[in-house]
Amino acid sequence: MKKTEVQRNWFLIDAQNKILGRMAVKIATILSGKNKPSYAPEADGGDFVVVINSEKVKVSGKKREEKLYRRHSGYPGGLKTITFERLQQKSPETIIKLAVKGMLPRNKLLAKRMKRLKVYCGEKHPHCAQKLQLLK
Numbered sequence: 001m002k003k004t005e006v007q008r009n010w011f012l013i014d015a016q017n018k019i020l021g022r023m024a025v026k027i028a029t030i031l032s033g034k035n036k037p038s039y040a041p042e043a044d045g046g047d048f049v050v051v052i053n054s055e056k057v058k059v060s061g062k063k064r065e066e067k068l069y070r071r072h073s074g075y076p077g078g079l080k081t082i083t084f085e086r087l088q089q090k091s092p093e094t095i096i097k098l099a100v101k102g103m104l105p106r107n108k109l110l111a112k113r114m115k116r117l118k119v120y121c122g123e124k125h126p127h128c129a130q131k132l133q134l135l136k
Contacts, residue, residue: 009047012132016056024099031113044109051119055092093119
């Protein structure tokens with residue numbers, strides 16, 4: 001599949017009251033192009049995804065209090081941890097981006113696919129000019 005042959009659609013997903021993992025699977029499928037009949041693993045044929053209301057996403061069980069996100073600065077003793085609840089207050093877009101990134105394959109196409117994911121807090125987003133298909 002050539003770059004000129006790829007037709008990219010825009011999908012809108014409202015994260016309000018959606019389970020994080022189930023929603024991330026759908027987003028990863030659309031970004032990688034697996035929902036299209038012309039899917040090829042080596043080709044980048046995925047679509048754009050706009051996610052709104054990222055601060056209202058839900059998780060099951062006790063993950064709200066117990067799930068930890070870790071990052072390391074590279075220095076000794078540089079491990080930083082933050083809980084799901086705290087990260088949702090601070091930066092709810094990051095939660096969805098990390099969940100989707102974890103479900104995509106680690107290859108050269110990962111960065112391109114992640115650029116097509118747009119996540120916003122609240123209802124407003126700057127992609128009103130595109131024809132957005134509402135995905136449930």
